[in-house]
Amino acid sequence: MTPPASHERVYRALLRLYPGPFRARFRDELVQLFGDVMRDARDGRGGRGGTGGIWLRILADIALTAPAEHLDARRVAHSLTRPASAVMKTLGLLGIVGGLLLLSVWLPVLSIVPEKFNLGRLVLFNAGAMAIAAAILRWGAGAEWGRFQRSVAALAMAANGWYLVMVVLSADRPVYPVPDPEFREIFNWAGVAMWWADGALGLALLGSRSRARWGALALAVGSVGAFSGMGYLGLIDGELGWLFLPASQVGIALNGLGWILLGIAVTTRRRAIAPTSVAPRAS
Amino acid sequence: MEAVHRPPAAPPLSRTAVHVLLAIGPEERHGYAIMAEVARITDGAIRLGPGAIYTTIRRLLDDGLIEESDERPDPELDDQRRRYYRLTVLGRTVAAAEVRRFETLVQASRRWVLEVPPT
Numbered sequence: 284m285t286p287p288a289s290h291e292r293v294y295r296a297l298l299r300l301y302p303g304p305f306r307a308r309f310r311d312e313l314v315q316l317f318g319d320v321m322r323d324a325r326d327g328r329g330g331r332g333g334t335g336g337i338w339l340r341i342l343a344d345i346a347l348t349a350p351a352e353h354l355d356a357r358r359v360a361h362s363l364t365r366p367a368s369a370v371m372k373t374l375g376l377l378g379i380v381g382g383l384l385l386l387s388v389w390l391p392v393l394s395i396v397p398e399k400f401n402l403g404r405l406v407l408f409n410a411g412a413m414a415i416a417a418a419i420l421r422w423g424a425g426a427e428w429g430r431f432q433r434s435v436a437a438l439a440m441a442a443n444g445w446y447l448v449m450v451v452l453s454a455d456r457p458v459y460p461v462p463d464p465e466f467r468e469i470f471n472w473a474g475v476a477m478w479w480a481d482g483a484l485g486l487a488l489l490g491s492r493s494r495a496r497w498g499a500l501a502l503a504v505g506s507v508g509a510f511s512g513m514g515y516l517g518l519i520d521g522e523l524g525w526l527f528l529p530a531s532q533v534g535i536a537l538n539g540l541g542w543i544l545l546g547i548a549v550t551t552r553r554r555a556i557a558p559t560s561v562a563p564r565a566s
Numbered sequence: 567m568e569a570v571h572r573p574p575a576a577p578p579l580s581r582t583a584v585h586v587l588l589a590i591g592p593e594e595r596h597g598y599a600i601m602a603e604v605a606r607i608t609d610g611a612i613r614l615g616p617g618a619i620y621t622t623i624r625r626l627l628d629d630g631l632i633e634e635s636d637e638r639p640d641p642e643l644d645d646q647r648r649r650y651y652r653l654t655v656l657g658r659t660v661a662a663a664e665v666r667r668f669e670t671l672v673q674a675s676r677r678w679v680l681e682v683p684p685t
Binding site for chain 2: 301305308309311312313315316317319320340341343344345347348349351352355
């Protein structure tokens with residue numbers, strides 16, 4: 284005969300199927316009640332089937348009530364939150380558009396569109412990155428993203444702003460094909476700052492609990508790849524160009540994907556309802 | 567600590583919730599006593615498992631229909647770790663409303679039900 288403690292151990296393990304808060308609140312009582320039920324079964328007061336029959340009933344009980352409790356916990360959590368604000372949705376959408384425009388570098392049609400269009404594309408990409416950084420800054424104290432993440436977001440916002448200004452200024456300057464060495468040097472440094480700040484932001488957000496962590500991962504990896512493709516480093520023109528050229532292109536795509544995922548996280552993240560709007564218990 | 571109060575589930579309550587409310591009745595009962603009382607008042611037809619008992623207790627607590635009693639049993643008579651539950655004023659009102667609903671149903675169908683021979 285199986286010792287009672289073994290039954291209890293199995294039942295305790297099965298309780299993991301319930302939501303954490305429910306378990307924390309009722310685990311001891313559930314185990315105690317289970318012990319009572321098993322004791323009745325051993326004493327012949329548990330109905331048909333003995334302990335085997337009891338186990339069948341227990342398994343059916345868990346199979347029916349655990350999913351319902353998960354659904355209920357989700358419904359309650361949902362009822363205590365509101366959708367993202369209009370400002371956050373706008374910032375998130377800007378980030379998504381910026382990421383899509385960065386991804387559009389893969390479209391072959393870009394080679395035949397006017398250079399001004401490409402400049403506009405880069406401006407919107409930087410504006411989108413700045414919007415996501417602004418959304419992270421706006422997330423507020425005590426939220427998932429703390430002071431460190433918000434500091435790095437401020438850095439990324441400044442770096443993308445710098446690059447955006449350089450892109451706008453380059454519209455009337457002979458950067459390519461006739462180089463303006465001084466301007467090009469500053470432009471390069473803006474690029475370095477942008478890719479490193481974007482990568483740092485990705486790393487800073489890796490610990491996020493939400494779906495933002497996938498965007499953060501893409502941003503971190505993508506920024507390193509994109510950085511390796513910067514012309515002044517000479518990596519893509521060197522012996523290992525076969526490696527660095529595709530790496531930089533994949534990096535740019537991943538960077539764009541990162542901003543898109545972060546934009547989705549920003550637009551879909553629900554915010555808690557202020558505690559003052561929840562009435563205290565009446566009883 | 568302030569608890570989140572949701573309005574009670576719109577009547578009629580689930581069958582299990584009604585059984586638990588009626589099993590607690592005017593007493594203070596712990597989980598095992600509630601389970602035994604449900605079996606008794608349903609003539610053994612309903613045997614709730616621990617999961618059904620405590621997910622229902624959780625909902626009734628959140629809805630403010632029952633509350634945990636501060637009283638603890640005499641350690642010589644019962645396990646002091648047991649938690650006892652009792653109906654709140656709202657819980658009594660809802661339970662009474664459910665019983666009246668049953669009464670209305672029974673009265674409305676009594677005439678033709680009595681004409682059906684028992685199986």
